[in-house]
Amino acid sequence: MSKVVVIGLPGEQGLWVADLGNGTVSALQEPFTGTLGSADSLRGSGAAIVKGVDLALAFGSMEEIAQSHHEN
Template structure:
């Protein structure tokens, strides 16, 4: 089972690494390389890359999540 997730959010430059075991989120250092750099390039062109995730929703605040809402 995956314990790390790479996240990119529209309007946010760069990618983020969420380590579920450590409970941390850190920005990935640039320059990216390999397939990760290719995926980031696709993202900036409006594409989305989804692999190994079965639920993801972006909202404007944690309060929305804790109140049961997940509309941005």
């Protein structure tokens, strides 16, 4: 089972890596090469790339999650 997730948000530059095993999130250093570079280029064109994740939701704050506003 994967324990690391790469995250990119629409309108935000750069990518982040969430290490679920260590409970950390940090910025990935550019330039991105290989498959990750290709995926980032597609993302820049508006594509959404999903692999190995069965649920992903974006929120503006932790408060929104606590209030269960994800149903909107």
